[in-house]
Amino acid sequence: MSWVIYAILSAFFASLVAIFAKVGIKGVDSNLAVAVRTIIIVFFAWAIVLAQGVSAQLKTWSQKTWIFIVLSAFATGLSWLFYYKALQLGEASKVAPIDKLSVALTIALAFIFLGEAPTVGNVLGGLLVVAGVLVTVFVK
Numbered sequence: 001m002s003w004v005i006y007a008i009l010s011a012f013f014a015s016l017v018a019i020f021a022k023v024g025i026k027g028v029d030s031n032l033a034v035a036v037r038t039i040i041i042v043f044f045a046w047a048i049v050l051a052q053g054v055s056a057q058l059k060t061w062s063q064k065t066w067i068f069i070v071l072s073a074f075a076t077g078l079s080w081l082f083y084y085k086a087l088q089l090g091e092a093s094k095v096a097p098i099d100k101l102s103v104a105l106t107i108a109l110a111f112i113f114l115g116e117a118p119t120v121g122n123v124l125g126g127l128l129v130v131a132g133v134l135v136t137v138f139v140k
Contacts, residue, residue: 015096021084022092030084037080097136104129 025033049055061069079102086095104126110116 018087018092018096018099022087025084025088030088031081034077034080034084038077094137097133100129101133 021033021037083095083099086099107122107126111118
């Protein structure tokens, strides 16, 4: 499968996260809900890794890989905690689009930190995402 199919599947399942979470966190602590969700994800992810037989690759990881995977994990955890709290307090139809500002931020950060070359398509696309979020959230 190509990366595009994986990205579309990611978007589809991410949309379900917002819907399922909004229903599931009603009347419960959002941080506790994230903790339970994380445990389930850990078991699910390790089941896939073990089924694929790739866990031995851990021994080959460099220190740089470990550092950046750990940093990514912290960023993921903070993102989830804030996302669940926002979903608990706000409307999913407004929280999810604001969360997707990460698309435009990622484009900008990829230019700055990864040295990716800006193109008309990704700059315009990022600006359209921002515009779409503003319309979704503020236009009645």
